[in-house]
Structure formats: structure tokens, C-alpha cells
Amino acid sequence: MSAKTICSRCIFDSDTPGISFDDQGVCNYCHQVDSLAQTYKTGTPEGEARLQQIIDEIKGAGKGRDYDCVIGVSGGTDSSFMLIKAKEWGLRPLAVHYDNTWNSAVATENIRKVTGALGVDLDTYVIDNKEADDIFKAFLLAGVPEFDASTDIAFVQVLRSAAARFGVKYILEGHSFIAEGVSPMGKNYFDGKYIEDVHRRFGKLPMRTYPNLTFFQFMKWALLYRQKFIRPLWYMAYSKPAAREILQQQTGWQYYGGHHLENRATAFLHTIYNPIKFGIDNRNWSLCAEVRAGLISRDEALRIYNTPIEPDPELVKYVKKRLGLSNAEYEACLTGEKRTFRDFKTYKQRFERLRPLFAFLADRELVPRSFYLKYCFPLKE
Amino acid sequence: MILILDYGLGNLGSIRNMLDHLNLECLISADHKDLEKAEKLILPGVGSFDTAIERIQGTPGLKELLDHKALVEKIPVLGICLGMQLLTNGSEEGQLPGLGWIPAATKRFPANGLKIPHMGWNLVRPTGDHPLTRGFADEIRFYFVHSYYVEVADPAHSLFKCHYGLDFDAAVGRDNIFGVQFHPEKSHRFGKQLLKNFGAL
Amino acid sequence: MLRTRVIPVLLLRGESLVKTVRFKNPAYIGDPSNACRIFNELEVDELTFLDIRATHERREPNWRVLKEISEECFMPVSYGGGIDSVAMAEKVLKLGFEKVVVNSAAMRDPALVTAIAKAFGSQSVIVAIDVDRSFWGNQYCFSVSGTKKNRIAPVDWARRVEELGAGEILLTSVRREGTWSGFDLDLIKAVADAVNIPVIAHGGAGSVGDIGAAVRQGHASAVALGSMVVYQKKGMGVLVNFPDERQLREELGR
Numbered sequence: 038m039s040a041k042t043i044c045s046r047c048i049f050d051s052d053t054p055g056i057s058f059d060d061q062g063v064c065n066y067c068h069q070v071d072s073l074a075q076t077y078k079t080g081t082p083e084g085e086a087r088l089q090q091i092i093d094e095i096k097g098a099g100k101g102r103d104y105d106c107v108i109g110v111s112g113g114t115d116s117s118f119m120l121i122k123a124k125e126w127g128l129r130p131l132a133v134h135y136d137n138t139w140n141s142a143v144a145t146e147n148i149r150k151v152t153g154a155l156g157v158d159l160d161t162y163v164i165d166n167k168e169a170d171d172i173f174k175a176f177l178l179a180g181v182p183e184f185d186a187s188t189d190i191a192f193v194q195v196l197r198s199a200a201a202r203f204g205v206k207y208i209l210e211g212h213s214f215i216a217e218g219v220s221p222m223g224k225n226y227f228d229g230k231y232i233e234d235v236h237r238r239f240g241k242l243p244m245r246t247y248p249n250l251t252f253f254q255f256m257k258w259a260l261l262y263r264q265k266f267i268r269p270l271w272y273m274a275y276s277k278p279a280a281r282e283i284l285q286q287q288t289g290w291q292y293y294g295g296h297h298l299e300n301r302a303t304a305f306l307h308t309i310y311n312p313i314k315f316g317i318d319n320r321n322w323s324l325c326a327e328v329r330a331g332l333i334s335r336d337e338a339l340r341i342y343n344t345p346i347e348p349d350p351e352l353v354k355y356v357k358k359r360l361g362l363s364n365a366e367y368e369a370c371l372t373g374e375k376r377t378f379r380d381f382k383t384y385k386q387r388f389e390r391l392r393p394l395f396a397f398l399a400d401r402e403l404v405p406r407s408f409y410l411k412y413c414f415p416l417k418e
Numbered sequence: 419m420i421l422i423l424d425y426g427l428g429n430l431g432s433i434r435n436m437l438d439h440l441n442l443e444c445l446i447s448a449d450h451k452d453l454e455k456a457e458k459l460i461l462p463g464v465g466s467f468d469t470a471i472e473r474i475q476g477t478p479g480l481k482e483l484l485d486h487k488a489l490v491e492k493i494p495v496l497g498i499c500l501g502m503q504l505l506t507n508g509s510e511e512g513q514l515p516g517l518g519w520i521p522a523a524t525k526r527f528p529a530n531g532l533k534i535p536h537m538g539w540n541l542v543r544p545t546g547d548h549p550l551t552r553g554f555a556d557e558i559r560f561y562f563v564h565s566y567y568v569e570v571a572d573p574a575h576s577l578f579k580c581h582y583g584l585d586f587d588a589a590v591g592r593d594n595i596f597g598v599q600f601h602p603e604k605s606h607r608f609g610k611q612l613l614k615n616f617g618a619l
Numbered sequence: 620m621l622r623t624r625v626i627p628v629l630l631l632r633g634e635s636l637v638k639t640v641r642f643k644n645p646a647y648i649g650d651p652s653n654a655c656r657i658f659n660e661l662e663v664d665e666l667t668f669l670d671i672r673a674t675h676e677r678r679e680p681n682w683r684v685l686k687e688i689s690e691e692c693f694m695p696v697s698y699g700g701g702i703d704s705v706a707m708a709e710k711v712l713k714l715g716f717e718k719v720v721v722n723s724a725a726m727r728d729p730a731l732v733t734a735i736a737k738a739f740g741s742q743s744v745i746v747a748i749d750v751d752r753s754f755w756g757n758q759y760c761f762s763v764s765g766t767k768k769n770r771i772a773p774v775d776w777a778r779r780v781e782e783l784g785a786g787e788i789l790l791t792s793v794r795r796e797g798t799w800s801g802f803d804l805d806l807i808k809a810v811a812d813a814v815n816i817p818v819i820a821h822g823g824a825g826s827v828g829d830i831g832a833a834v835r836q837g838h839a840s841a842v843a844l845g846s847m848v849v850y851q852k853k854g855m856g857v858l859v860n861f862p863d864e865r866q867l868r869e870e871l872g873r
Contacts, residue, residue, distance in 0.1 A: 136857060138650035142660030149860045152851060161856030166635055166650035246647075301653075351439070358687060359652065432715045435690060465740060533817055533840065535742050535786075539622040539664055559622070561664075561695060563717070563742050582621060604695050604717070606662045 047325035048338045055416065069410075070329060073214050073271065080215075080274035088272035092126045095207045095267075104131040106207040106267075109196040110151070110159075112144030112299045115211030115270070117151045117290055118280040122269060123209060124155050131203060135195040135248070136163040137188045137302060139359070144299035147290050154288035160203075162195040165246040172232070172247060173302060174360045175239035180376040182315045184306040186227035187247065194250040197258040206264055212407070213270035216277045216326050225317075226378040226385070228412070229254070234382040252384055259403040266405045277323075278332065295320075305356050309348045314371050318346065388412040420444040420617065421456035425473045425480070427500065428462030432603040440610060442617040453483055458493055458616070463500030467524065467566075468512030470504055475514075488519055492594045494619045495519070502590065502597025503568060511566050519595045521571040522587070532583045535565040542578040542588045542600075550596055550615050551577050551589065560588070560600035560608050568599060594619075622873040623834055624664045624841035627848040627861065628789075628821060629654060631670040631700065634684055638849050639671070640797030642749075642765035648849045648857055651684055655691040657859045658848075666692060667720065667789070667843065669747075670700025671764050674723045677701075680711065689715035699747055699789075703727075708735045712743060720789060722747040723762035726769050729783055736784030745819075746785040748773055750806060751793035758806065765793050773806065774813045781814045788818045789843065795823030797846050799853040802829055807837030819843050825853065827862050831870040 041050040045062035057065045078084030099105020108123060110116040110132045123130040132152050152159050172187045200208055229251040236244055258264050284290035293299040298307070311317040324338040333341075357367050378385075388395065392413040399409035420437060422430050422444055430446045437444040444460075445452055453459070463470050474480055488495050497505045506516045509524035516524070527534050539559050544551040558578075567586035570576050578589035580599070589598045596616065602609030629651065630637050636654055637645035648654070651668070658666055668688060673680060680701050689696060698711050699720025708719045725732050725746050735744045749761045750773045760769045760776045769776075777788055790810050792803040802823045811818040817840035820833040824844045833839045844862075851858040867873060 134856060134858070136649060138653050140653065140657065140859070142657040145657055145859050146661070148858055149851065159851035159856040159858060161851070161858060163647055163649050163857050165647065166653070169650075355652075355656075358690075359650075429712075429715055429717075431689070431713075435715070436693060439693075533815065536621070537742055537786075537817070538624050538841070541620060563695075601695075604693065606659075606693050609693065 043339070044325075046335075047328050048321055048335060048342055049325055053321075066325070067329060070214055070326075073406075077271045079271060084272040088269055091267055091269075091272075092128065095128060098206050099129065102204050103129070104158075104203055104205055105129045106209050107131045107133050107160075107196060107200045107203070107205050108209045108211075109192055110134050110148055111192075112140070112147035112293075113211075114277055114280055114284070114292070115213065115216075117147055117211075117284050117288075118275075119209055119211035119269065120151055120155055120157055121283065121287060124157070128209075130157055130209065131199065131205065132157050132159045133196050133199040134159060134161045135188065135192045136161050137191070137300065138164060138166040138169050139300055139302040141293070141299055141301055141304075143291055143293040147293075147299065150289045151284070160199050162191075162198070162248060164191065164248070168242055168244060168246055170359050170361075171240050171242040172236055172244070174362075175236050177310075177360065177362075177370045178239040179235045179381070180370075180374045181235065181378060181381075182311055182317060182375075183225050183227050183231075183378070184310050185300075185303050187232055188300070188302060190227055190229055190232055190250045191248045194248040194254060197250075197254070197262075197264060198248065200264050201258070201262055206262075208264055208266050210266060210268050210405070211270060212268050212405075213275045213277075214326075214407070215330055216270070216275055217323055226383065228384045228388075231378055231381055231383040238381075252387065255404075259398055263403060265402045267402065268405070276330065276332065277327075301352060301355060304349070305352055308346050309353065309356075310371070312346050313348070315375065318342065320346070385412065385416075389415055419456060420458040420460060421453055422446045422460045422462060423453070424448040425470070425477065427465045427470055427473065428498070429464060429601075429603065430462055432601075433460060433462060433498070436603045436609060436613055437617070440614055440617060442613070448477075450479060450483055453480075453487065456487065456493060458619070459484075459487060459495045461495065461497040461501035461504060463498065463504060465500060466511060467500065467503060467509040467516075468514050470500055471512065471514040471516065474504075474517075481517075484517070488517075488595060494616065495595050496616050497595075497597035498603075499564060499599060499601055502599050503564075503566060505590070505595060505597045506568055509566055520575055520590055520592045520597065522568050522575070522590065523571075524566050524568050526566050527583060530583060535563055536567075536582045537563045539605075540580055540582065540600075542580045544578055545573075545576050548577050548591065549619060550591055550612070552615060553611050554608065558608055560598075560602065560605040560612075562588075562600045564599060568597070620873070622664065623871045624819075625830060625862070625867060625871075626665045626667055626819065626841060626843045627658055627663055628667045628669060628843045628845050629849070630845075631668055631681070631684065632672050634681065636849070637671070638797060638846060642671075642793050642796060645671070649859065652687045652691055654849075654859050655688050655696075658861065659692050659694065661861045663694060663861050665695045665697070665717075665841075667697040667699070669698075669720065673701025674703075674763050675766070679707065682710070682714075685711065685714055685716070697745060699745070703731070705731070705734045705738055708739065708744070712739055718743050718745050718786070720745045720747050722749065723767070725780065725783075726760070726762045726767075729779065732780055732783040732785050736786070741784050741786040741816075744785055745787045745789050746780040746783075747789040747791065748776055748780075748810070749791045749793055750803075761793060774809050777810045777814050777818075781816050785816060787816055787840075788814065789821055790818050790839075791843075792822035796821075798823055799825030799846055801825055802833045802837060804832060804837045807833055807839050811838035811840070817841060821845070827866045827870045830862070830867070834871060 044064035506522040580588035636648040695717035697718040703724035819841040820839035821843035
């Protein structure tokens with residue numbers, strides 16, 4: 038077995054899709070993070086000044102309305118921290134949650150505690166539980182890695198819809214490229230057409246309550262509603278461990294032990310389905326980010342990454358129960374045929390063809406820049 | 419293997435659920451062959467004293483086998499709720515004698531203003547240090563639902579005490595024989611700790 | 620000391636959880652198994668599931684959903700909705716439920732309460748009494764999910780079901796249900812004072828203070844929560860939750 042090249046700065050290796058290394062052995066993702074930090078002046082007075090400008094804009098635009106911004110919450114670190122900051126900045130946020138009916142008590146409790154402590158109202162969209170299961174099952178039967186794509190897409194659609202309903206232009210998102218890195222494109226892909234197509238081929242129930250982000254919806258939010266997608270953490274210094282401390286002290290929020298493990302579907306994706314069926318271990322995204330931020334050493338990160346994930350047998354039982362899978366059917370899903378998004382209809386080509394338009398929209402923050410970077414460029418095979 | 423005795427009374431599935439959750443191997447069975455192989459025994463029970471004793475006595479060979487497993491082989495035994503009351507000499511609820519594995523009497527709660535049955539979550543206090551009652555934080559509570567209570571003859575056999583109008587024995591133990599008046603399988607982490615302790619005996 | 624029980628009551632419609640207001644307009648809440656799992660993780664005292672369409676649609680309980688629910692819980696769970704025979708009660712109890720809740724069937728055939736109590740013990744049968752006012756202001760007991768009026772006053776029916784052998788009464792104010800406006804304390808007190816079996820107050824809880832009032836002024840033995848455990852706040856989004864234990868402790872001295 039040939040040795041893998043590992044980035045000299047973070048821990049992404051040559052197996053990471055779309056990766057390349059420079060003369061010093063530093064990978065393109067490290068460079069991408071550096072370049073974003075440059076563009077957004079992250080953690081510098083200039084960056085903070087820009088953020089303050091945006092905050093003032095938000096306040097101005099929101100006068101006379103119940104809320105001046107919406108913040109998507111999941112009970113996780115970033116979105117919960119976003120609520121604290123928003124209140125600190127004097128904003129009047131509405132917390133919006135997409136409930137895929139697979140939440141754990143850690144998620145719901147965190148949402149309760151944080152919104153309660155800060156006096157923030159919560160708007161929730163709950164998908165019909167049977168439909169949710171049908172879509173999850175369709176993704177399993179399709180043999181593709183993106184088991185939880187429906188949650189990610191619905192989250193955005195619900196957020197945008199709530200903003201529209203309450204007449205709010207600004208959507209605040211707790212993503213931080215410093216703390217989370219930019220996830221490598223290639224192995225995981227999702228868009229509304231992909232979900233439609235997987236469901237069409239492998240689902241059984243009609244999709245009636247699933248809030249899909251179709252191309253039409255996507256353009257509607259950007260062009261018609263002109264909603265602005267703001268990522269405050271791209272401008273300010275942010276450390277996840279520090280954020281967790283603050284959350285715990287101020288609200289009683291609790292850490293759930295890993296990226297998005299507060300939702301059972303996402304936990305299944307990251308700790309069981311992706312590692313076992315596809316050999317994908319996504320812990321390296323956040324580990325790389327922690328290394329780049331100097332929170333842990335590269336050696337420590339490699340040690341953690343090389344320790345296999347412990348799957349939770351209770352979670353496996355739950356998945357079989359919710360999705361109505363016998364032991365044999367479940368095993369068949371885990372060992373069966375592997376497909377990728379390329380085997381299904383998606384908007385990818387359309388996004389690539391419309392790159393100039395999306396570059397324009399990204400500059401005006403009408404679509405997230407990370408969307409532009411991820412979706413509008415052809416993927417290296 | 420922990421055998422959960424199926425003699426027609428009691429919520430066996432719930433007990434098994436919790437044992438599964440604790441990764442303790444268990445089996446629900448009425449089959450004497452399984453009872454013979456059991457390394458530990460759980461005696462569940464919901465309902466009336468005499469009905470339970472009749473069921474046990476009415477099954478040929480069962481009482482003898484139970485006596486053998488408990489008193490000769492001395493495997494750990496845990497009676498739950500009515501199952502604990504069966505371990506005593508007898509109950510005011512019925513006419514038939516109990517198994518008599520722990521010298522104790524089962525009595526009716528006096529009707530002095532408090533609602534009967536004693537139903538809900540109540541606090542218990544350990545009487546001393548015992549492997550069955552270790553590992554709990556300061557405040558220990560369990561779910562109870564019973565109209566009769568147990569009073570041991572020898573205070574050394576009382577493991578947990580509870581108060582409902584009067585002090586009664588919420589858990590008892592003598593050598594390898596144990597009983598809990600409450601429902602560990604319905605008592606969240608407290609029940610889990612108790613069953614975990616039993617599993618480790 | 621015996622803790623005052625605070626019990627989430629979840630309404631089942633088909634295979635989903637819903638929440639009504641005054642027994643009408645069911646709003647979608649989510650998945651029963653997952654909600655159960657969350658309440659289990661939160662270690663609530665007890666849980667009650669009511670199928671609000673079973674009797675109306677003249678059908679049996681959804682056995683598959685019930686099995687899934689019972690497997691999740693490490694605390695006592697009760698089920699009501701469409702139970703009209705001892706055999707059906709037995710099936711529910713065997714699945715792992717502690718208690719069955721009956722309303723319409725008990726109205727039609729009061730002897731059913733006695734039969735279930737005799738077979739499985741009084742503590743296994745809760746009679747649900749849903750109370751609403753008639754146009755003239757008199758209080759009556761309603762059945763079939765609040766659609767059928769029965770010409771008997773709540774206190775009289777409560778006394779009767781106690782005689783019949785019921786272990787507990789789940790007393791619901793139809794008018795207050797889903798409104799967050801506080802319990803009907805007069806109603807609760809009248810019934811609780813008239814019987815010796817525990818009365819569970821239900822319908823109208825909006826705050827921890829309301830929970831305390833139901834016990835102190837209403838003399839309820841236990842308190843059931845509906846909207847409070849499935850919404851973040853009055854009028855806001857769905858969020859499965861349970862009141863803070865410290866607040867409950869202060870309010871109820873538990």
C-alpha cells in the first residue's frame with residue numbers, strides 16, 4: 038500500500054477529493070482558508086469594522102418589524118453561539134429550526150435553554166415523520182453517501198421561507214471556515230434536484246411536506262426577495278471551545294460530543310453509514326480546522342483521526358426501527374452497491390453554466406460565497 | 419444469563435428492555451430447562467399475592483426448582499414489586515404462604531388519609547453499604563405502585579428504606595436473595611444502576 | 620416524600636403526534652418514537668399517549684406504533700384511545716404500558732372499568748373525564764374526542780368511576796385545552812375533593828406557576844401538560860421539551 042501524502046499543515050491527505058499540494062506540501066484547502074481570511078479580514082479590526090457595518094445595516098432595515106434577522110438553529114455550537122452574539126450586538130433575531138423528527142434531547146434542550154435564556158422566539162418547521170423516513174430510506178436504498186442531504190437542504194429552505202414570512206432580509210448563519218474549514222467537494226454533494234431524483238427512484242410516499250430548495254425557490258430567494266446571507270463568524274475571531282464555554286456558562290447549553298451529533302440522522306451518517314459503507318470519516322474537516330487554528334497539534338489530530346469511530350448500537354436499532362428495515366435489509370444497505378450523485382439528476386451543470394451570475398450574487402451576499410465556490414466550479418474527478 | 423421468570427404475571431418486556439440496554443444477557447421463559455441453566459433469576463410480578471403463589475404452586479415442579487436454585491445453588495435472585503412480596507412468609511392480601519426466603523411479613527398500608535396504592539416516584543435511603551445499593555448519587559428515587567408493603571424481621575435484611583405514612587422496606591436482601599418493592603425497569607437511571615449492580619453480583 | 624407527578628400528554632393521530640386547541644384543529648408535532656426517546660432522555664416521571672381518532676374512527680389502537688413507543692421508555696407509560704374491551708386492555712398492558720385510559724367505552728359500558736380493574740388491578744385503569752360547558756353554562760362530560768355530550772355532571776361521574784374501580788382520573792377541561800390560559804381550578808377542586816383516588820389535572824397549563832396552582836388550589840395529585848411540552852412558547856414553534864427541574868422543585872417542593 039503506497040503511503041498517503043498528508044498536508045504538512047493540516048491533516049487532509051491525498052485521498053481527500055480535489056486536493057493538491059504546493060512545494061511546501063501545504064494543501065489547497067489550507068490556501069483556500071487563508072484566502073478567505075484575507076478576503077474577509079477575519080479577526081482583524083478591519084474585519085470587525087465590516088461586521089459592525091453589516092450589523093448597523095441589519096438594524097436599519099429591520100425597523101418597525103418584529104425581528105430584524107433570522108438565525109437557523111440546530112442546538113449545535115455555532116448556531117447557539119450566533120444567538121448569543123446577535124443579542125449582544127443589539128439585534129432582534131428570530132430563531133428558526135427545521136425539525137427532521139430525529140432530534141435528540143440534547144438538541145431540543147439546547148434550543149430550549151439558549152432561546153429561553155436569551156428571550157428569543159422560536160419558529161419551527163416539522164416535516165411529516167413518515168415522509169422524513171421515506172426520504173432517508175430512499176437515500177439508503179440509492180446507495181449514495183449523502184444520507185442526511187434532505188436535512189441540510191430543507192434547513193436552508195425553511196430558513197429562507199421563515200425570513201420571507203416575517204419580512205426579514207437578513208439571515209445569519211454560524212458557519213466559520215476557520216473553525217470548520219471548507220468541506221472538500223466531490224464525495225458529498227447535495228441540491229434539491231438530487232433529492233427529488235433519489236426520492237423519485239427509491240421513495241414510496243409522495244413528497245408533500247418536505248420543504249425542498251428547488252432551483253426556482255433558490256433563485257426566488259436571491260433575486261426576488263433579495264435575502265442576504267451573512268456569516269458573522271467569517272469576520273470575527275472565533276474559537277469553538279471558547280464558544281462552548283460561553284454557551285455553557287450563560288445558558289446551560291451542553292456539548293453533544295461531535296460534529297452534529299445532536300441529531301440522530303446526522304449521527305448515523307457520520308458515525309456509522311459513511312465510515313462503514315464508504316470509508317468516509319468526516320472528522321478530518323474539524324480536526325484540520327483545529328490544527329490550523331492552533332487548538333491542537335497536528336500529531337494529536339492525526340492520532341484522533343486514526344482512532345476508529347465507535348458506532349452506537351442503540352442508534353443502529355433506532356435506524357432499523359424508524360426506517361422499517363429488517364436486520365438483513367439493513368446489512369444489505371450497508372454492504373450493497375455504492376452510487377454517487379453523478380448517477381442521478383442534479384443542478385450541478387446548471388450551476389456551473391451560471392457561474393458568472395452566481396459570482397455576481399455572491400459578491401452582493403445574495404447567495405453564500407461558499408455555495409459559489411463549491412457548486413459553480415467543475416469537480417476534479 | 420439472567421432468567422426473567424414468566425409465570426403469567428408482570429411486565430416482562432420492560433425488564434428485558436432495560437437489561438438489553440445494560441448489555442446484560444437475559445431470557446424471558448417459563449421453561450424449567452431454562453430455569454435450570456439460569457445464573458441469576460428475576461422474579462417479576464404485578465397483581466395479587468395468592469394468584470401469584472397459586473401459579474407457582476400450580477406448575478408441577480416449579481416451586482421445588484425455585485427452592486433449589488435459590489436456597490441450594492444460591493444463585494442471585496431479585497424479586498420485583500409483587501415478586502419481592504412473594505419472598506416473604508406471607509401477605510395480608512392473601513391466605514397462601516409466601517416462598518419464605520426472607521423472614522418478613524407483607525402488610526397493607528393503613529388507610530389513614532394517604533391515597534392507596536402508594537403510586538409515583540418516591541425517595542429511598544440506603545440503610546448501609548451493600549453491593550446492590552452502591553453507585554447512586556445523593557438523592558435516590560424510584561417508581562412505586564403497591565398497596566402492600568414489606569417489613570423484615572431482621573433489620574440487617576433491609577437495604578433501602580422508604581417513607582409513605584410509615585417507614586417500610588423498599589429493598590431487602592439476605593445472602594443471595596434480594597427484593598425491590600419499586601419498579602427498576604420504570605425508574606430511568608436509578609433503575610439502571612440497580613439492575614447494573616444486580617448484574618454484577 | 621412522594622413526588623407530585625408532572626406528566627406530558629401526547630396526542631396521536633395516525634402515526635404522528637399532533638396538538639389540538641379545545642380539541643380542534645390538530646397541528647402537526649412530529650414523530651411519536653422520537654418524542655418518547657427525548658422524554659426518556661429527559662427522564663420525565665411518566666408519559667401518556669392518547670389516540671384522538673381511534674374511537675371516532677371505530678378502530679383499534681395502532682399496535683405497531685404502541686409497540687415502538689413502549690420499547691423506548693424507562694418510565695411508566697399510559698395509553699388511551701379506542702380501548703373498549705378487557706382483551707384490548709390486556710393487549711396494551713402486555714406491550715409494556717403501565718395503565719390504560721378509557722373514556723367513551725366507560726360511558727357506554729361502565730362495567731368495563733370494573734372488569735379491567737378486576738383483571739389487572741385498579742392502578743392499571745385511568746378514566747378520562749373531558750369536561751365542557753353546554754350553551755347554558757352547565758358542565759357535562761364529553762366523550763368521543765369531545766364530540767358526544769353525556770348528561771352527567773363531572774363530580775357525579777367521578778364518584779361513579781371511583782366506585783367502579785378506577786385507579787385514577789384524568790380530568791381535562793376542553794375549553795382550556797391548548798390555550799395556555801391556566802387550569803380550571805374550580806373544576807379540578809370540585810372533582811378532587813369529591814373522590815379519594817388521584818386526579819390528574821389536564822387542560823390549560825401555561826407555566827410552572829399553573830402547575831403549582833393545580834396542586835395547591837385544585838388539590839390535584841398530578842398534573843398533565845400538553846402544549847407546554849411540545850411548543851417553545853405560546854404561539855411559537857414546535858419544540859419537544861419539559862419544564863426545568865429546578866423550577867418544578869421550587870414550585871412543588873419535590
